[in-house]
Each structure stands twice: as C-alpha cells, then as structure tokens.
Amino acid sequence: MSDLALEPMHNAPNRPSVLSLAIKEKAALFAAYMPFLKNGGIFVPTNKAYRLGDEIYLILTLLDDPAKYPIAGKVAWVTPAGAGNNKSQGIGVHFPSDESGTRIRLRIEDALGAAIRSSRPTHTI
Numbered sequence: 001m002s003d004l005a006l007e008p009m010h011n012a013p014n015r016p017s018v019l020s021l022a023i024k025e026k027a028a029l030f031a032a033y034m035p036f037l038k039n040g041g042i043f044v045p046t047n048k049a050y051r052l053g054d055e056i057y058l059i060l061t062l063l064d065d066p067a068k069y070p071i072a073g074k075v076a077w078v079t080p081a082g083a084g085n086n087k088s089q090g091i092g093v094h095f096p097s098d099e100s101g102t103r104i105r106l107r108i109e110d111a112l113g114a115a116i117r118s119s120r121p122t123h124t125i
Helices: 026-032 099-117
Strands: 017-023 041-045 055-062 068-079 090-094
Touching (some): 017 026, 026 041, 026 099, 041 055, 041 068, 055 090, 068 099
Parallel strands (some): 017 055
Antiparallel strands (some): 041 090, 055 068, 068 090
C-alpha cells in the first residue's frame, strides 16, 4: 500500500462550507441572532468542527419569508460539543460588510423589533 494515498492534497482550493438554516419562529430568530457582532451574525447549529475565521456560505430562510438569503460570512463564534449551560453545539456566522450582509441584518432587526433588546438568554450569550 502506498503512503501517497494518505497525503492531503495541498493544491486543492479551500472552498467555503455550505450550510442551510431555516428559522420559522421569532423566538428562534431571537435566540440565533448575534447583534453584538459589527455587521450582525447568526448562530447555526452544527456538529461539524469549525475554526474562527473559516469561510461559510450560508443559505438563510427567515420566518414566513419565501426568500432565501445567501450569505458569504466567516465563523466568529464556536460553541463546542459539551459546552456548559445546555448550549447547543454550533457556530456563529458573522455577516459580511457588503450589501448582502446589511440587507439580512436589517431584515432580522426589523423582524425582531423591540424584542432585540430583551435580556432573555440566546444560543451564544
């Protein structure tokens, strides 16, 4: 058996992971939204291991909106398996500073309204 088959491909392009998230309820949106990030962000439950700074391509669906929002973001938060306080394993995806990031941040903040200032616990803090 050749050792060559076990070596990683160093010249392979590093493509962003593609994740999909559908949030159907306002309470779930509140729990997932990350307003403390500069451009806003969203918590995505996942069992896959990610590192801070990893590029993520997220397809986000919100509440009863039929639109799918494509987001090219970066991992800005990691909750590992077995984290305390019964927190779900997953990542926080920081929205980009471009028009798509601004659009989704404003859409989420509009949907949450005054609830955005609530002190209820979220998936992250």
